[in-house]
Amino acid sequence: MSQQPNNPLQSRAFSLEFPQSLGTYHEYSDVQRLVDTLADAGFPVHNTLIVGTDLRLIERVTGRKTWTRVILGGALSGMWMGLFVGLLFSMLSEQWLSTILSSIVLGAVFFTVWAVIGHAMSGGERDFTSMTATVPMQYELLVEHRNVMDARRILSEAGVRLGEGAFGGVGPAAPSSGRPAQRPSAQNGGTPTFGQPGSTPADGNTDADNTGAATSDGSQLAKRPTYGLPSDSAEKTERD
Structure with missing residues (x-):
């Protein structure tokens, strides 16, 4: 389990x-x-x-990985590991100095060879050194x-200003209105407002669509809509 x-x-x-x-x-x-x-x-x-x-x-990225960096890095890592192992074995040996020195040399050689082999097998895919953090x-x-x-x-x-999103605290000023920004009209070169008041049909034929049909008793025709026109233009249109 x-x-x-x-x-x-x-x-x-x-x-x-x-x-x-x-x-x-x-x-x-x-x-x-x-x-x-x-x-x-x-x-x-x-x-x-x-x-x-x-x-x-x-x-x-801290730099480019060259053969010099690879060899020096492997040698230094091996020397530190050899020093640690040599100190452990020196406590069991009378010739502690020779034990430590031999461990340092062997560690440097082994780690250098291992680093060279690893860099050669990489094929240059990761030819740089770096450090990462989350x-x-x-x-x-x-x-x-x-x-x-x-x-x-x-x-x-204490005069501390609370950060953004604080519960009832002081944050960035909210927009004065929750309404979305108005889209530009077709007259200003923006996106046409299809189906909205003030828009003009694509073929430009406004008379046939805006003129109302005559009634059976001959009453006055329906007024044409004045959507999107200024007030003075709307009155002139009604008089015409």
């Missing part, structure tokens, strides 16, 4: 009952400063949780729901 690996998120040490957000921040130092402010004010900081989101793998793009500070008001009060008294 297989046993599933332990998930740290299922532990009570990494979870809150009903967390509320105090904002998201791009730097860890900003979140750390907030927690330090809460701790200095006697806030129960064990009810807070820092969550790093939007994880990204960043690889920093870093979050933003950090979110969560607080237990029963302590969120106290946390906001303490931070407000």
Whole structure:
């Protein structure tokens, strides 16, 4: 029977009952400063949780991998390993100095040969050296729901500005209107607003479509729509 690996998120040490957000921040130092402010004010900081989101793998290229770098890197790694092994064997030998030196030499030779073989077999596919790190793009500070008001009060008294997305906190100014931006009309060279008032049929024949039919008793024809026309133009159209 297989046993599933332990998930740290299922532990009570990494979870809150009903967390509320105090904002998201791009730097860890900003979140750390907030927690330090809460701790200095006697806030129960064990009810807070820092969550790093939007994880990204960043690889920093440090240089080109040449044969000189390969040989020197293998030799240095072998010397350190040989020194460690030599110190262990020197405790069991009377000639401790010769044991350490021989271990260093053997380690340097072995690791150098191994590094040269590995670089030759790579075929130049990864001909550079780099270092990698997994870093979050933003950090979110969560607080237990029963302590969120106290946390906001303490931070407000300390003059700390809450980050974006804070629960009732100070964030970026919202747009003045929730309406989407109007699309450009066809007269301004933008996308035609088909089916909307003020648009003109593609064939330009507006009289046949806009003129109403005469009634059986000879009453006046229906007025043509004046969609999209200024008020003075609309009155002139009705008079015509």
